Amino acid sequence: MNTSEASGRHVDHGRGRTAGRRARLRVSRVGLYLVLVVLALGYVFPFLINIATSFKTESEATADPLGLIPRTFSTAAYAKLFGASDFPLWMRNSVVVTVVVTAGRVLFDSMAGYALARIPFRGRGVVYALLVAVMSVPGVVLLIPKFLVINQLSMYDSWAGLIVPLLCDAAGVFIMKGFFESIPASVEEQARVDGAGTWRIFFSIVLPMSVPSLVTITILSFQGSWNELSHFIVASRSFGLVTLTKGVAQLSAGSLGQGNQYPLKLGAALIMTVPVAVLFFIFQRRIMDTTSGAVKE
Incomplete structure (x- = not known):
């Protein structure tokens, strides 16, 4: 070879x-x-x-609960939700709470995150350690202390009791602090040389650069307040303050009549899902896109 x-x-x-x-x-x-x-x-x-x-009839939902194509297309469940139940009231209450809480969290989480990231003050390390500690505590553990505080402040069974305790959250502060620390300090130093104070630097320079993190906080805050249940249970008892999650939970227990009410319950659950899904799909590309607005030294 x-x-x-x-x-x-x-x-x-x-x-x-x-x-x-x-x-x-x-x-x-x-x-x-x-x-x-x-x-x-x-x-x-x-x-x-x-x-x-x-979109099924109740009898069909009972006979064929896993079928994906209704044999008899029916909107009776939605007609009953909006015409013969308190669903519109629940939705209105949830919209009010969610809009106010989301706006409050975006503002207060941003301010607290900026203070922890950029403003030196005595005990800042302790405050940050407590923030991390709060994030590690399960929310259900805080329900009874939360009720005692709300009741002691005379906010129980009121709009203030529903909204004020949710206006700031530890996770949002943590996210904003991390993003503010990624912004070069030279940007703020140049603004101070030009005579800008802390408030002007925050609102006119730093905050506009933080759009990706603000979008993330907005989505998380909207989703968290829209889907909140345990806080609303301990914060109110009045019929007029029932939110969507609390009302749908009562609906799942059969509060509107006899039978399994599968179409009614799942129709309510579907409507609850739509706002969060729409918000997420609209802004998903902006979530924590840290390259947006970044400045290199």
């Missing part, structure tokens, strides 16, 4: 190994995609059942 034949066989053997490696890579990639598709279907399937069942 001459040298040219040996080198040719070596090249063919190398090509065969490369082709085999590529084939195995394709198989593993296809397998991975199949697993992802199955997981995605498993995640989306309950939501599809929610949509389909809300």
